[in-house]
Amino acid sequence: MADTKAPAARPLSPHLQIYRPMLTMMMSIVHRITGFGLYFGTLILAWWFLAAASGPNGYAKFEWFAGSIIGRLILFGYTWALIHHMLGGIRHLIWDTGHGFGPNEREWLAAANLIGSIAITVLLWIVGLLAMGGPR
Amino acid sequence: MSQAPVKHIRTPLALVRGRGAARSGTGHFWRQRLTAVANIPLTIAAIVIIVMLLGRNQAAAAQILGTPLVAIIMLLFIASITTHMRIGMQVIIEDYVHGEVAKLTLIMTNTFFCIAVALASAYGIFKLSFGV
Numbered sequence: 001m002a003d004t005k006a007p008a009a010r011p012l013s014p015h016l017q018i019y020r021p022m023l024t025m026m027m028s029i030v031h032r033i034t035g036f037g038l039y040f041g042t043l044i045l046a047w048w049f050l051a052a053a054s055g056p057n058g059y060a061k062f063e064w065f066a067g068s069i070i071g072r073l074i075l076f077g078y079t080w081a082l083i084h085h086m087l088g089g090i091r092h093l094i095w096d097t098g099h100g101f102g103p104n105e106r107e108w109l110a111a112a113n114l115i116g117s118i119a120i121t122v123l124l125w126i127v128g129l130l131a132m133g134g135p136r
Numbered sequence: 137m138s139q140a141p142v143k144h145i146r147t148p149l150a151l152v153r154g155r156g157a158a159r160s161g162t163g164h165f166w167r168q169r170l171t172a173v174a175n176i177p178l179t180i181a182a183i184v185i186i187v188m189l190l191g192r193n194q195a196a197a198a199q200i201l202g203t204p205l206v207a208i209i210m211l212l213f214i215a216s217i218t219t220h221m222r223i224g225m226q227v228i229i230e231d232y233v234h235g236e237v238a239k240l241t242l243i244m245t246n247t248f249f250c251i252a253v254a255l256a257s258a259y260g261i262f263k264l265s266f267g268v
Binding site for chain 1: 169172173175176179183187188190191193194195197198201210214217218221224225228253256257259260261263264
């Protein structure tokens with residue numbers, strides 16, 4: 001046994017593609033994707049701090065980006081990813097305590113996560129656009 | 137798995153206890169939870185600050201971002217999220233990248249990226265606070 005070179009080709013456990021998509025499973029995948037997106041989104045945050053520190057010209061460049069259509073789309077997506085990942089994180093913290101694993105609980109937690117993240121994102125953007133004096 | 141010849145009297149369980157796939161126990165697991173908890177109030181505070189600053193010009197934004205309370209909240213926010221995202225991205229890398237060289241390269245790049253984002257943001261906030 002000791003001179004065995006390669007491990008035996010054992011069967012692997014079935015992976016995602018063989019399962020029928022379910023809400024909790026999709027939410028798990030989305031939690032990872034939003035985390036991945038937020039990671040790179042911190043570049044925008046760092047840019048914002050540095051732009052504010054650099055003076056009016058640097059800040060104007062950031063404002064031009066943030067006000068452009070593509071900038072708005074990215075920031076809207078970033079807002080949703082942030083809220084969704086945060087609510088998903090709260091769901092994970094509930095699970096860490098050993099609660100919320102029941103068949104009904106996990107379904108409504110997943111649904112509340114999704115509905116909550118969309119509702120809060122839209123609400124935040126309404127408040128934000130009003131704070132800026134209406135859509136410009 | 138081939139059985140290695142026994143050269144000590146420690147049980148196999150004792151050898152692996154406290155060591156996960158990353159060979160460093162539960163440190164990352166715990167820090168991920170710690171920063172997750174910290175992220176919740178800090179993110180809410182950061183959102184409130186950002187909404188307050190919307191539509192203001194650079195002078196006003198710089199002045200508000202440089203006030204002690206706002207600056208400290210933003211520094212804590214940056215520290216917590218960059219720690220959290222570094223661990224999270226490492227998990228993703230470990231899940232999908234299996235080549236040893238590629239994996240280590242990406243994990244190092246991940247660390248560099250997170251520290252760079254954290255320090256660049258902190259530099260901006262300190263500059264606004266101290267006007268250097």
